[in-house]
Amino acid sequence: MNAAPALEVKRLSIKFGDFTAVDDVSFAVNQGEIFGFLGANGAGKTTTIRMLCGLLTPTSGSALVGGLGFGDGGLGIKKIVGYMSQKFTLYNDLTVGENLDFAAGLRKLAPAFAKKRRHELFELIGFNKPLSSKVSQLPGGIKQELALAAAMLHDPEIIFLDEPTSGVAPASRARFWGLIRRITGLGKTVIVTTHYMDEAEQCGRIALMRTGRLIALGSPEELKRSAFPGPMAELDFKGAEPKPFISALEKAAGLLELSPHGMRWHAAFADKAAMDAALAGLPPSAAAALIQPSLEDVFIRLVEGAER
Amino acid sequence: MKRTLLAFIRKELIQTLRDVRMRVLLFGAPVIQLTIFGLALSTEIKNINLAVISGPGDAMFGRVAEGFYASGWFKRVIYGSEAPFELIASGRADAVLIAPAGGLARSAARGDGRMQLLVDATNLTKARAVEAYARNIISAAAAREYGARAEPALKFDVRVLYNPAMESSMFLVPGVMGMLVCLITIILTAMSLAREREVGTFETIVSAPLSDAEVLLGKTVPYVLLGVMDAALVVAAGYLIFGVPVRGPLWQLALASLALVITTVSIGTFISTIARNQQQAMLGGFMFLFPAILMSGIMYPVENMPGAIIAAAYLDPLMYFVRLLRNIMLKGGDLHVLWTNLGALALMALVAAGAAYKRFKQTLN
Numbered sequence: 001m002n003a004a005p006a007l008e009v010k011r012l013s014i015k016f017g018d019f020t021a022v023d024d025v026s027f028a029v030n031q032g033e034i035f036g037f038l039g040a041n042g043a044g045k046t047t048t049i050r051m052l053c054g055l056l057t058p059t060s061g062s063a064l065v066g067g068l069g070f071g072d073g074g075l076g077i078k079k080i081v082g083y084m085s086q087k088f089t090l091y092n093d094l095t096v097g098e099n100l101d102f103a104a105g106l107r108k109l110a111p112a113f114a115k116k117r118r119h120e121l122f123e124l125i126g127f128n129k130p131l132s133s134k135v136s137q138l139p140g141g142i143k144q145e146l147a148l149a150a151a152m153l154h155d156p157e158i159i160f161l162d163e164p165t166s167g168v169a170p171a172s173r174a175r176f177w178g179l180i181r182r183i184t185g186l187g188k189t190v191i192v193t194t195h196y197m198d199e200a201e202q203c204g205r206i207a208l209m210r211t212g213r214l215i216a217l218g219s220p221e222e223l224k225r226s227a228f229p230g231p232m233a234e235l236d237f238k239g240a241e242p243k244p245f246i247s248a249l250e251k252a253a254g255l256l257e258l259s260p261h262g263m264r265w266h267a268a269f270a271d272k273a274a275m276d277a278a279l280a281g282l283p284p285s286a287a288a289a290l291i292q293p294s295l296e297d298v299f300i301r302l303v304e305g306a307e308r
Numbered sequence: 309m310k311r312t313l314l315a316f317i318r319k320e321l322i323q324t325l326r327d328v329r330m331r332v333l334l335f336g337a338p339v340i341q342l343t344i345f346g347l348a349l350s351t352e353i354k355n356i357n358l359a360v361i362s363g364p365g366d367a368m369f370g371r372v373a374e375g376f377y378a379s380g381w382f383k384r385v386i387y388g389s390e391a392p393f394e395l396i397a398s399g400r401a402d403a404v405l406i407a408p409a410g411g412l413a414r415s416a417a418r419g420d421g422r423m424q425l426l427v428d429a430t431n432l433t434k435a436r437a438v439e440a441y442a443r444n445i446i447s448a449a450a451a452r453e454y455g456a457r458a459e460p461a462l463k464f465d466v467r468v469l470y471n472p473a474m475e476s477s478m479f480l481v482p483g484v485m486g487m488l489v490c491l492i493t494i495i496l497t498a499m500s501l502a503r504e505r506e507v508g509t510f511e512t513i514v515s516a517p518l519s520d521a522e523v524l525l526g527k528t529v530p531y532v533l534l535g536v537m538d539a540a541l542v543v544a545a546g547y548l549i550f551g552v553p554v555r556g557p558l559w560q561l562a563l564a565s566l567a568l569v570i571t572t573v574s575i576g577t578f579i580s581t582i583a584r585n586q587q588q589a590m591l592g593g594f595m596f597l598f599p600a601i602l603m604s605g606i607m608y609p610v611e612n613m614p615g616a617i618i619a620a621a622y623l624d625p626l627m628y629f630v631r632l633l634r635n636i637m638l639k640g641g642d643l644h645v646l647w648t649n650l651g652a653l654a655l656m657a658l659v660a661a662g663a664a665y666k667r668f669k670q671t672l673n
Contacts, residue, residue, distance in 0.1 A: 087507065088509070089512045091509060098318075102319045
């Protein structure tokens with residue numbers, strides 16, 4: 001496998017009028033990696049991906065996608081990447097075969113090549129329904145898998161998936177992620193955006209975005225370690241009134257993060273000493289347990305914490 | 309290029325023709341609308357109920373009255389002992405023709421062959437028609453009775469060309485055809501593009517390595533084809549239902565239809581670049597269509613419009629197309645009329661396609 005990164009982004013920015021949608025973003029993605037973008041709506045994930053697919057021209061900065069830049073208006077990039085937008089990308093009123101034929105026509109694929117790819121991809125996604133099935137009559141999960149097949153018909157090396165599993169049942173989501181892992185197993189690079197923390201956990205590395213800026217980058221473990229260098233405790237008040245203790249805790253020295261999780265609270269501290277001191281006054285009926293921070297905690301600390 | 313275009317054509321045709329609503333819009337609606345408009349917009353008045361009242365043995369008046377019924381415009385009203393006014397007031401007759409006392413022949417011999425015609429003018433159009441028909445019929449009757457010696461009080465010198473029967477469907481149907489082709493192509497194109505943008509499938513199209521021109525052609529050529537198909541259908545329906553002839557050569561008709569359809573598909577494309585969803589595209593289409601139809605001369609002659617409207621009418625592609633259709637179908641395709649109007653329409657097609665391309669490019673990102 002060659003060592004050149006699949007994607008190399010340097011100080012990429014794009015402005016729409018006065019609005020800076022993506023602000024000075026730099027990162028690189030290795031070949032065969034699952035690279036995730038995590039962020040709230042409007043954080044700039046989709047805009048970044050659309051630039052890297054050659055759909056938008058950046059205002060400043062540069063990017064090499066599979067070694068190609070924006071010099072030709074994105075045409076070269078479009079040839080070597082696959083893109084699945086967050087909206088539904090197949091035609092509901094066409095059959096599976098008609099949809100794939102159109103995708104092949106859009107990319108000017110030779111009929112024999114398209115047919116060979118169709119067989120390969122059907123095998124990959126485990127599609128065994130007739131080609132004449134109407135897309136509108138297929139279940140949501142299978143539709144998304146077919147949309148992925150259509151985006152990969154031209155055998156791209158780099159595949160961009162923009163929220164591929166939104167609105168899909170949990171079991172189908174898990175199936176789809178199995179598919180993503182199989183694709184990267186073939187040496188392809190997958191860049192994916194998501195809202196789901198459990199999906200982000202499955203990425204090799206995650207870029208966390210907020211208001212157009214990249215605020216953290218690393219593997220899920222790295223992000224957790226850098227956001228929470230000290231221990232984290234889950235507080236369960238078991239019916240006791242949490243308010244007096246929580247308002248005292250908020251002022252405790254060494255508290256990094258305090259957030260409600262349903263009936264419980266997560267409290268992160270700079271180190272063990274700070275935690276022990278802060279939790280000394282816990283009501284007797286309440287319990288504290290040491291937990292591993294989740295990506296959700298990371299997200300709350302880095303993204304929402306910055307907004308407070 | 310060719311492979312992509314063919315893929316687009318196949319996809320759009322399948323999508324359009326598979327949808328029952330689209331099939332109805334494309335093929336059912338034009339035929340039905342043509343029939344309804346052709347019949348309902350008729351300016352020709354028929355079935356006028358006419359009662360005649362005369363004394364016994366008035367043979368000359370009887371012959372005049374028969375002339376009315378023989379014309380085909382009037383229907384005989386059978387009545388009892390009602391007074392003439394009563395016949396009209398009750399609505400049983402639209403007009404009553406009354407012979408002079410003592411007989412028509414005798415009063416004509418006195419130099420005053422005056423019959424009385426009562427006309428119900430609650431429907432002004434009908435009343436005017438009755439009056440005009442009556443003048444024709446009576447002067448014809450006078451000529452018949454007295455030959456060249458007759459000196460009719462009124463002289464008629466109307467020569468009706470191309471439509472000797474003055475059947476208004478002949479005049480109206482080509483106009484309605486133009487209107488339908490215009491309506492369907494604009495709405496269909498604007499809706500199809502707006503739908504792709506709304507649903508999100510447009511993202512897939514623009515993510516393919518295609519030039520702007522390829523995307524635009526892919527989304528418009530199928531609708532030009534459908535539009536030309538529809539034009540052919542409407543001409544066939546006009547011929548079969550109303551007997552509107554195609555006196556000029558078919559290539560003229562094909563060229564005119566192509567020029568119009570390119571213009572309207574471009575306008576539809578332009579509208580779709582402004583509209584955010586299908587409803588807006590539909591509304592935008594009608595915002596163009598209503599004035600275009602009113603100024604086209606389909607129903608009201610352009611010459612009768614105020615100056616500013618005439619100026620606007622010259623920017624109406626439908627006006628040129630309606631002129632072309634009437635010229636080709638009824639007159640047999642006078643070449644001067646053909647080339648001037650076709651030239652104007654082709655110019656509009658060029659400008660519209662250029663504007664649509666420019667606007668389309670801007671909105672791709």
